[in-house]
Amino acid sequence: MTFANPIIAAGVRGLQSLYAERAVTPVEATESYLSRIRGLDGALGCYVHVDAEGARTAAHESAARWQSGRAISALDGVPIGIKANIAVGGFPWHAGIGGHRERIAAADAECVSRLRAAGAIILGVLNMHEGAFGATTDNPWFGRTHNPWKHGHTAGGSSGGSGAATAAGLCAAALGSDTLGSVRIPAGFTGTFGHKPTQGLISTEGVVAMSWTLDHVGVHARSVEDCGLMLAGACGADGELAGDIATPMSLEMLKAAPFAVLDFAAVAEVSPATAKALHAAVERGRAAGLNFETISLGDYDFAAAIQSGLLICAAETLVEHDEALTANPEGFSEAYRAILKMGSSRSAPDLARAYRTLGSMAEAAREALSGYAGLILPTTPFPACPFEEQPRDVALFTTLGNVVGLPVTAFPTGMDEGLPLSASALAWDDETALGLAQAMTQSFEAPGDYRG
Amino acid sequence: MTFANPIIAAGVRGLQSLYAERAVTPVEATESYLSRIRGLDGALGCYVHVDAEGARTAAHESAARWQSGRAISALDGVPIGIKANIAVGGFPWHAGIGGHRERIAAADAECVSRLRAAGAIILGVLNMHEGAFGATTDNPWFGRTHNPWKHGHTAGGSSGGSGAATAAGLCAAALGSDTLGSVRIPAGFTGTFGHKPTQGLISTEGVVAMSWTLDHVGVHARSVEDCGLMLAGACGADGELAGDIATPMSLEMLKAAPFAVLDFAAVAEVSPATAKALHAAVERGRAAGLNFETISLGDYDFAAAIQSGLLICAAETLVEHDEALTANPEGFSEAYRAILKMGSSRSAPDLARAYRTLGSMAEAAREALSGYAGLILPTTPFPACPFEEQPRDVALFTTLGNVVGLPVTAFPTGMDEGLPLSASALAWDDETALGLAQAMTQSFEAPGDYRG
Numbered sequence: 001m002t003f004a005n006p007i008i009a010a011g012v013r014g015l016q017s018l019y020a021e022r023a024v025t026p027v028e029a030t031e032s033y034l035s036r037i038r039g040l041d042g043a044l045g046c047y048v049h050v051d052a053e054g055a056r057t058a059a060h061e062s063a064a065r066w067q068s069g070r071a072i073s074a075l076d077g078v079p080i081g082i083k084a085n086i087a088v089g090g091f092p093w094h095a096g097i098g099g100h101r102e103r104i105a106a107a108d109a110e111c112v113s114r115l116r117a118a119g120a121i122i123l124g125v126l127n128m129h130e131g132a133f134g135a136t137t138d139n140p141w142f143g144r145t146h147n148p149w150k151h152g153h154t155a156g157g158s159s160g161g162s163g164a165a166t167a168a169g170l171c172a173a174a175l176g177s178d179t180l181g182s183v184r185i186p187a188g189f190t191g192t193f194g195h196k197p198t199q200g201l202i203s204t205e206g207v208v209a210m211s212w213t214l215d216h217v218g219v220h221a222r223s224v225e226d227c228g229l230m231l232a233g234a235c236g237a238d239g240e241l242a243g244d245i246a247t248p249m250s251l252e253m254l255k256a257a258p259f260a261v262l263d264f265a266a267v268a269e270v271s272p273a274t275a276k277a278l279h280a281a282v283e284r285g286r287a288a289g290l291n292f293e294t295i296s297l298g299d300y301d302f303a304a305a306i307q308s309g310l311l312i313c314a315a316e317t318l319v320e321h322d323e324a325l326t327a328n329p330e331g332f333s334e335a336y337r338a339i340l341k342m343g344s345s346r347s348a349p350d351l352a353r354a355y356r357t358l359g360s361m362a363e364a365a366r367e368a369l370s371g372y373a374g375l376i377l378p379t380t381p382f383p384a385c386p387f388e389e390q391p392r393d394v395a396l397f398t399t400l401g402n403v404v405g406l407p408v409t410a411f412p413t414g415m416d417e418g419l420p421l422s423a424s425a426l427a428w429d430d431e432t433a434l435g436l437a438q439a440m441t442q443s444f445e446a447p448g449d450y451r452g
Numbered sequence: 453m454t455f456a457n458p459i460i461a462a463g464v465r466g467l468q469s470l471y472a473e474r475a476v477t478p479v480e481a482t483e484s485y486l487s488r489i490r491g492l493d494g495a496l497g498c499y500v501h502v503d504a505e506g507a508r509t510a511a512h513e514s515a516a517r518w519q520s521g522r523a524i525s526a527l528d529g530v531p532i533g534i535k536a537n538i539a540v541g542g543f544p545w546h547a548g549i550g551g552h553r554e555r556i557a558a559a560d561a562e563c564v565s566r567l568r569a570a571g572a573i574i575l576g577v578l579n580m581h582e583g584a585f586g587a588t589t590d591n592p593w594f595g596r597t598h599n600p601w602k603h604g605h606t607a608g609g610s611s612g613g614s615g616a617a618t619a620a621g622l623c624a625a626a627l628g629s630d631t632l633g634s635v636r637i638p639a640g641f642t643g644t645f646g647h648k649p650t651q652g653l654i655s656t657e658g659v660v661a662m663s664w665t666l667d668h669v670g671v672h673a674r675s676v677e678d679c680g681l682m683l684a685g686a687c688g689a690d691g692e693l694a695g696d697i698a699t700p701m702s703l704e705m706l707k708a709a710p711f712a713v714l715d716f717a718a719v720a721e722v723s724p725a726t727a728k729a730l731h732a733a734v735e736r737g738r739a740a741g742l743n744f745e746t747i748s749l750g751d752y753d754f755a756a757a758i759q760s761g762l763l764i765c766a767a768e769t770l771v772e773h774d775e776a777l778t779a780n781p782e783g784f785s786e787a788y789r790a791i792l793k794m795g796s797s798r799s800a801p802d803l804a805r806a807y808r809t810l811g812s813m814a815e816a817a818r819e820a821l822s823g824y825a826g827l828i829l830p831t832t833p834f835p836a837c838p839f840e841e842q843p844r845d846v847a848l849f850t851t852l853g854n855v856v857g858l859p860v861t862a863f864p865t866g867m868d869e870g871l872p873l874s875a876s877a878l879a880w881d882d883e884t885a886l887g888l889a890q891a892m893t894q895s896f897e898a899p900g901d902y903r904g
Contacts, residue, residue: 135502210807212764315804348767348803349774349796356771 001148001167001191001222008030008169015172016074019066026077029172030121033079037123037170046165047146047217048084049092050124055079058121061097065119071263073242076119076232080212081126081171082143084160084216088112088122095208096128096158098141099324099331109206111175111217114236120241126161132177132210132338133317134158135185135394138387139334145188149419152382154391156186158210158267159220163190166220173221179210180309181380181398182387184220184410184424185391188379191412191420193437195227197236197430202234211316213306213355214309214402223246224438227409233251249435251288257373258301259285259436260295267302268393270381276424281413281440285376286437292376297400299364306355306399308361314343315351351432374427374436379410383419401426408436453600453619453643453674456871459484460621464605464678467525467624471518478518480531481624482511482573485531489575489622495596496732498617500536501544502576507531510573517571525694526684528571531622535614538669539658540564540589546837547660548580548610550593551776551783562856563627563669566688575623579614582788583768584629586610587637587846590839592785599641601871603837605841610662612673613644618672623649625673625682631662632761633832633850634712636862636876637843640831643864643872645889647671647679649882654686661898663768665807666761666789666854676700679861683882701887707741709825711888720845724866726858730875732832733865737828740891744828749852751816758851760806766795767803783852814856826879826888831862835871841882853878861889 003009007029010018018024041047045253071077082088090110094100108116116122127145129137137145137160138204145160147153148168155164159176163186166174180195195218199353202217209215219230225248226329230271232246261282264270282292318325318340325332325340332340369375376398381393393437401408409431414421425436455461459481462470470476489505493499523529536539537547539557541564546552559567560568568574579597581589589597589612599605600620604718607616611628615638617627628635630648639646647670654669661667671682677700684698714736716722732743770777770792777784777792784792821827829852833845853860859882866873877888 094511212811311800315800316808317804318801319808322805344799344801346800346802347796348798349770350765351800351803352764352767353771353774356768359664 001169004170005032008036009055011222012075012078012172012229013223015078018213019071019077024294026059026062026121026316027056029077030079033123038303039402040168041170043146043151044148044168044170045143046126046161047081047124048127048142048161051122052090055121062119062121068081073104073118073233074246075115077121079121079123080115080189081123081162081165081174082111082126083159083174083176084128085177085208086112086150086175091125093208095132096139096142097332099328101344102142107206110203111161114207115176115233116235120233123240126159126174128161128233129158130333131317131321132158132179132182133336133339134314135182135389135391137161137186143388145308147384147419149191153386154189155418156189156384158182160186160281163192163194166190167192171329173219173226176218176220177207178216178218178402179214179313180306180402181395183220184379184398184401185351185394187220187410188422189384191418191422193221193224193227195231195430195434196401196408197235198407200230201430203352209316209320211313211328213316216267216402224409224411224434226442228434242435245430247354247431248399249431254432254435254439255289257291258371259290259292259376260369260372261438262375262377263296264378264397266296268381268396270378271416273382274378274382274421277413277416278376278423282376284341285440286442290439295368297365297370298368300361300368300400300401301395305403306395307401308357309352309402311346311354312358313345314340318343319417322371331394358403365400365404374425374432376428376440377424379422379424383416397424397440407433409433409435411434411441413441453621455621456792457484460488463674464527464530464624464681465675467530471523471529474879478511478514478573479508479539481529482531484573485623492515492620493527493622495598495603496600496616496620496622498578498620498622499533499576500579500594500613503543503574507573507575511854514571514573524571525685525690527567527682528709530571530624532567533575533614533625533626534564534618535628536577536580537613537629537660538564539586541787543577547584547885548591549784550696551780552846553593559658562655563686564658567685570685572685578611578617578626580613581610581768582785584610584634585633585765585788587633587843588839589613589638589759595654596839599836599871601643602836605871607839608641608836610634612638614672615639616648618642618674619644622798625671625678625685628672629659630668630670630854631666631765632758632854633847635672636850636853636860637846638832639862640874641671641836641872643874645676645679645895646862647674647683647882647886648853649683649687650859653882654683661768661772663765665764665768668854671732676861676863676886676893680886683748688874696838697882697885701883702889703740703887703891706884706887706891709743710823711742712747712821712824712827713744713745714827714829716830716849718748719754720833720848722830725837726830726833726835726873729865729873730828733875734828737892742891747820747824749817750820750821751815752852754848754852756809757813757855760809761851761854763795763798763806764810766792767798770795770864778889817852817856818832826877826884829876829878831874831876835868849876859887860884863889863893865893884900
């Protein structure tokens with residue numbers, strides 16, 4: 001989307017420039033975002049909690065730092081939102097679960113405290129799919145998050161609030177979490193960028209676990225560059241390291257490397273528009289000098305991987321929520337409990353087999369990728385659908401990134417019938433994933449402002 | 453034990469010297485070991501397969517290398533035995549399971565091929581507890597392995613054949629495997645040294661899995677120095693790295709470090725002789741200049757860890773043997789099937805919780821150990837018992853090493869009523885564990901030759 005208000009249009013890097021030029025202050029930027037939330041979020045349903053006063057206080061502190069030339073980082077004064085399963089001290093921390101509605105986080109999650117230390121301003125808490133276990137953010141307790149591109153359509157999930165708020169300009173960037181695709185699916189459905197980093201690069205301390213073996217914290221932003229800045233901030237890198245992490249690999253460096261494109265048609269049905277836009281992005285990459293070969297992923301079985309992943313998530317979620325589920329089962333929706341019941345009905349050897357399956361799938365995928373610097377694949381097989389439907393095979397392609405633990409950047413590739421299309425760049429390191437996404441989207445212009 | 457035959461008494465390092473001095477050839481040494489196996493193993497039950505011809509051929513090749521000054525490594529010409537769950541190409545590979553009695557390994561496990569490449573001579577395959585799931589090596593298919601110190605007593609397990617053959621001089625050293633203590637328990641019961649390396653240092657490729665998350669390959673020998681040489685050979689280190697891995701940390705280096713002694717009396721009942729010998733070893737260490745403090749392991753719960761470990765082993769073993777168990781349940785003893793049934797009766801969340809419990813136990817133990825360079829603890833609470841009894845709490849102390857993945861060396865501390873006593877040295881790296889064990893046993897002399 002494009003935005004009439006240059007403060008909103010600026011994103012993360014742009015705000016930094018505006019602050020440095022003294023064209024805008026963090027106080028003005030924060031007021032712009034708060035005003036936009038007031039005006040538009042009622043219909044969108046991105047935020048489950050907004051802290052206008054806290055944001056204003058932080059904005060004044062940031063403004064004083066910029067004023068005196070003591071800005072801490074590129075994120076100083078940048079208004080962001082945080083997914084509801086990531087602890088922000090003093091804010092609701094319910095992970096989209098009704099039974100935790102009244103829970104207030106005692107302290108910041110490590111990634112939040114690092115962003116705060118970098119000067120970021122926390123606007124509030126973003127809606128998500130209940131317990132992160134689903135991809136529609138049609139939350140029975142906190143409402144639906146609508147897709148800014150089409151009301152009544154899902155913004156994806158589980159980080160639906162993070163994706164939609166980023167897309168609609170209700171924050172400059174956001175934190176999400178991604179266990180089987182929960183950052184990249186909403187990024188794909190809302191035409192934004194979503195980066196799931198290398199496993200462990202951003203700490204999951206203070207994040208309600210869906211699966212402690214597959215969970216990742218990821219970032220949502222409106223450009224690759226902004227994703228890199230959020231990534232560096234959330235993992236607490238500073239000095240030269242921050243610059244390295246925040247800087248996507250340059251096109252010149254990428255030209256030397258062989259890249260792969262997944263033969264996705266052999267994996268599953270993909271919408272013609274999604275396929276066409278992905279191929280066009282590859283052609284843009286080729287025109288820019290990148291090298292691509294079409295490959296399959298050998299013995300990596302996309303369907304088997306997601307089945308194993310879902311069992312692992314169900315079993316680990318049950319352990320995470322064991323006490324709360326026993327004490328107050330009605331605090332979890334019937335649909336959520338039904339999914340979890342599937343996990344509790346399976347045996348210990350079934351789960352052991354699932355871990356082993358994912359282990360051998362990861363090995364197979366790494367082997368198939370060993371000759372390439374990265375892989376392009378669809379983010380989701382289809383664009384966003386109405387809430388009345390369930391998105392088909394929605395995590396089929398994204399699960400790969402969690403299984404191998406490698407970084408993936410979802411990037412917009414075009415539009416179809418008013419809804420965004422997306423592809424994903426997976427690589428061996430974060431800089432390459434970000435750089436590849438950047439190289440393939442640089443000529444893409446998303447049309448139109450969101451006016452509600 | 454001491455041995456009248458200097459070739460047997462020489463162990464690994466000693467043989468190397470005898471070969472280098474041309475006092476003995478690998479052919480003579482191999483014949484000595486083969487002759488000793490013929491004479492004594494009928495009563496002991498260490499070997500389930502002996503390859504006299506293959507060993508002789510390899511011995512002649514090694515002799516030619518020594519003759520021409522082209523010996524490959526310190527293990528060149530050293531006769532060793534291999535536990536029955538580790539693949540030796542062309543040899544039975546049944547892991548002590550009757551249903552696999554006829555299975556012949558198609559190729560060497562990686563650790564075996566590395567030992568072979570280092571010039572080691574493989575005498576044969578050693579008995580073990582059925583499927584590695586137990587600590588007595590009272591095998592219903594392949595017979596009992598008796599303790600060389602007392603007939604009718606267990607040599608421990610699951611690597612009972614490896615421990616007993618090493619103790620009785622039926623090999624210079626051996627490979628075993630250790631999932632909850634299976635190298636260290638037989639080392640402790642037979643008065644030998646058993647080293648469980650850092651997790652992953654020796655490859656588990658080609659080893660029948662008991663638990664792929666807890667399995668380690670380890671080494672049995674009659675001195676710390678010999679353990680180091682076997683370790684370097686089995687992990688395929690060469691050049692300077694081999695020297696580093698094979699060399700226990702020197703006493704002078706260890707004097708600078710703070711060590712801990714577990715307050716084991718607070719954990720479980722330990723035999724007075726075991727406790728007394730451990731304290732005497734600590735006093736020997738102090739007299740040599742080492743520093744010890746008595747500690748507890750904070751939130752590491754020895755009993756909870758072993759319960760979680762056993763569930764993980766049962767679930768992963770069931771996956772490993774799924775097909776064979778279904779196709780031929782009678783190929784597994786009733787007792788073994790009963791243990792595995794315990795695993796299959798538990799739920800997926802139970803297993804997820806067990807993994808999480810071990811994860812937090814590992815964290816607690818590492819935290820408690822963070823101020824120390826190593827920890828002394830009992831190997832087992834009691835010495836070996838008759839086959840008619842089950843050893844009590846036999847893996848209670850050893851499980852710690854598998855949970856944290858850190859190296860541990862079991863070393864003899866004395867004798868009680870004709871049976872060996874043992875303690876274990878756990879450290880952050882293999883060289884320190886070996887060095888600590890060496891420093892504390894240097895003055896210990898085990899009495900008597902084994903004459904059957």
